[in-house]
Amino acid sequence: MFTYKDSTLLVSALGLEEGSGRPVLSGFGVTVALDNEVPKKLVYQVCETMHGVNKLGAYEEHTLKFDDGGNVNVSFTLRCFEDIVLGFVNGRIATKNPFMQKKSFSSQASIRITLDEIVGLTSLMANYQHNEWWTRPHFESDLSKLPAQTISLLWQSDAAYYRLLPVCGPVCRTDLQGGGGTHDQGLSVILSSYQGGLQHQETLAFVLGFGKEPYTLADRTTEAALMELDYPVLPREHKTYPEVLDYLGWCSWDAFYQKVDEQGVLAKAEEFNRVGLPVRWMMIDDGWSTEAGGKLQAFDANPDKFPEGLAATVAQLKEKHGVKWVGVWHTIVGYWGGIDSNSTLAKSLGNYLYKTADGSLIPYPDPALGFGFWHAWHGYLRRQGIDFVKVDSQAAINNFLQFERSVGASASAAHQAIEASVALHFNRTMINCMGMAAENIWHRPTSAVSRNSDDFMPKSPNGFREHAIQNAYNSYYHGSFYWGDWDMFWTINHDDHQNAVLRAINGGPVYISDPLGQTDPTKLLPLIYSDGKLIRCGRTAVPTLDCLTKDPIREPIPLKLWNYAGEAGIVAAFHIGEEPIEQEGTISTMDIPTLADKRVVLFEHFSQEVKVLEPWECCVFTLQPEACKLFLLVEMKNEVTPIGLLNKYASTHAILKQWRKQGSELIRLREGGRFAFHSEVVPSHVLANGQEQQVIALGNNIYEIACGHILEELDIEIVWRR
Incomplete structure (x- = not known):
């Protein structure tokens, strides 16, 4: 007390x-x-x-x-x-x-x-x-x-x-x-x-x-x-995660930056079809808007870049290339500098706009009046086929309005106005961005996803180090409010493998920003199911107890993040230290709070090493510079402990149900693949949807069956020797 x-x-x-x-x-x-x-x-x-x-x-x-x-x-x-x-x-x-x-x-x-x-x-x-x-x-x-x-x-x-x-x-x-x-x-x-x-x-x-x-x-x-x-702000556990962001996506930013246009976006969608990658949403980022001098002039796209308008581009993406959802980017004041005061847009919506002391024109810092502007724009975008938005530059609200409004009042008004419109037109689906200032974090009423770090820097030689440490430790406080958006990444890059593993455990959106001709599907397939749905962990990933208050850049320890993959625990370990030396770390049942006193099968994804851990037991591992490991900790309840799909990083996520009947164990999977399980009793045979399958013994009581030809839910039955 x-x-x-x-x-x-x-x-x-x-x-x-x-x-x-x-x-x-x-x-x-x-x-x-x-x-x-x-x-x-x-x-x-x-x-x-x-x-x-x-x-x-x-x-x-x-x-x-x-x-x-x-x-x-x-x-x-x-x-x-x-x-x-x-x-x-x-x-x-x-x-x-x-x-x-x-x-x-x-x-x-x-x-x-x-x-x-x-x-x-x-x-x-x-x-x-x-x-x-x-x-x-x-x-x-x-x-x-x-x-x-x-x-x-x-x-x-x-x-x-x-x-x-x-x-x-x-x-x-x-x-x-x-x-x-x-x-x-x-x-x-x-x-x-x-x-x-x-x-x-x-x-x-x-x-x-x-x-x-x-x-x-x-x-x-x-x-x-x-x-x-x-006031009307919900913690993350009471928010609804958007359906759109439960699928693999692509963003135009690092692919085209501000030179994005219709031709490039359509070419990228065609490329995804050609390589067989099920990208289900595309985000048209900064560069599409009609603007001059950094200020918004009109609702529709820049006619030089999108000559037939936004609606025509969206229609082709959906009808010709199978993209299910299309989003667009804008800032919290329209464009970086606000609204062009000389535009017809400013004249037609003047009642919903506010002129700041420095002459900037922005959506009115009042929930009702500000909503008028966003309702007009988002309604227009919805009629063009747009399904969601990314709202950038959010911490700039205080820069526009300091001395005129208090920081709490200006942020609250801006977020209430824009979220009311997003709820009406886009089913609350938005990505909040450039908004980790306290006034933004504390004043968004219901939006569920927010960027969790500075930008992914594809050309920075040590970019992953800073990107990983920000996302890992920011998630401790930010995850109580939002699912973290850990930003886009490139599938062909010096950090591509580490970035993919980082996204496997984050619990939020996964999307890429590969330029034309630069997509490697093999980096993404372990993160998704065949329909493009993410294999998404159950909460926001955070550092394990043994590194939560330590600096893994300056101390010779791995950065370890934990989460849940279905009912199993999952721990990703990264070497992000400044010193290029081998690091030693431990993996333990204590890394997953609910498994500390449980007996578990410990499975490392890349080496396929297996060990049975007793309650509170630790296992030592080593990491080379810029390397990573991915551990599954699966509680041993019955004779069979399913590891899940070995061709997926968070393999246990695919396990929908496990039950027993006399002489056998049954496991329902989300879809087929390289299914593995641990059993200290040698199985007699294994069935997939009633058809007997070849059983491969991998050693250390791990068995595998190949059922990748089944792209739908299936039941695995493991029968004991009699």
Whole structure:
């Protein structure tokens, strides 16, 4: 139970006697920044305590009051539940004479809650916004070095994991940053409205939670914040994954960049047909729009690139080339610079557009008025046959509207307006992109998929290293809100194999951006079924416990990601270290939280090595530079443990059902292929849909049958010797 005493937050330590406590956060202080004034530290006055009950349960609430001895006062409230603390900030500037010049909070870093120390910290993993659009991990345990704009902080102590989650509310955005405490140690919780001119700022600033298991802790803290905020934003588990993105796709960006045109898109679709690759959706990315000077001029495609219009291109893709869905790209303000104010588009939809202080014209930052613009455009696109959209440049909303709207209000208005239109016209199917700023993450009501990293860089010699580490560790916090889009990749590239394995475990969309003549279907077939449907893992992939708070680039350890492939666990291990040396790692039942105490068959996909792991047992493996391994951990329940389809990476995903009858074991598969199973009893014979099949003994009690000629659901029957 969290409690508060003498400027220190306490928590009953897990594993210790009831009632004993240890510090968690120590030494609170408050600093405020007012316009045109030097930041000042406020003086602590009193702590008031009360008890209550709400939708999160019973709590004990402590309100610390600070002031400057004059007109500025800040209340910092800790509402402590059993395993969660909500931190609220309420700052006011008193104005005695309304007609006199007023003081106001600065637009950025207006209120800073400082903490001298996190007691007992042994290691950490933070996620910080390293540029306007994207986040990446940080691992240094020295809190004074915590980067600016940190939007999630996980740390480990001897007793538990702790997660400090700053919140972006209806007005203010909260960030963490190192320093600010006594002697500039510790860390700061920083509030910014990006508006200025405010005399009152009140917000839920952060959530702090603890637990033995960090993955449920991420979801628990996120859901507690969303419940307290009580605005229409759903956690990932309550969102619907779009049907379109359950299939293999292609995007024009890395193939053509802004030189995309009808001829190139149709030629690529013809190529997929020729090589027999079932690409079911195509995204026409940046470059298709009618624009001038970086501003949108019209709804339809650029007539020089798409001479017969967007509808004609879409019709050919669907009718001639068998593409089921077609999407198009646009930014959250139409095009990069907004709407061309001299266009007929601006004149006809002027009531739904807003002119910013710098003269930019953008969809109105109001849910209802902004919807008017998107409804008009998306309705037009739908009539051309477009099925979904990718919405880019989302973090730019605050760049257009800072000082005019608060960061929370502008993001909320933009996302509500566009998502209402996408829900109406495209069945909520959209890819959010360039939007890992906190204000974007916290304000999308129902969209389910969002980019999880910076761009795939096909020509960067070490691009996979940064791409993998961002996607892996960003997924820890981002996965509580969204299925991560881990971006497109090339099937012919120096990193093609690693990228394919990374997509096998990610749990989100899989799509490529191969240029003309550059598609290698063999890199993709292990990721899909014969109809193009993805072999998609069950949740968002995250690092395993043994590397969750460690840096696999600078430390000699593999990056390991875990997920579920059907009912089995799956772990992908990558060598992304800077040092070109052999790495040693371990694979264990403990890598999959629900399998730690289970007996499992461990199967490595590429080597086909097999081992039976007892509960809590570890197995050592090695990795060469830029290499990867893929492990399946399948619980042993009966005489037969199905490994699934060896020609697929997440092989156990194909297993739909397993049941027994006298003398045999039956397994239903999603489709045929190289089916393998583990059995400590030698089978008499094996049937596929009632037809006897040749049984190949692979060694170590693994058997294979080849049933790739069956491209539909089938039943495998394994009969024992009598």
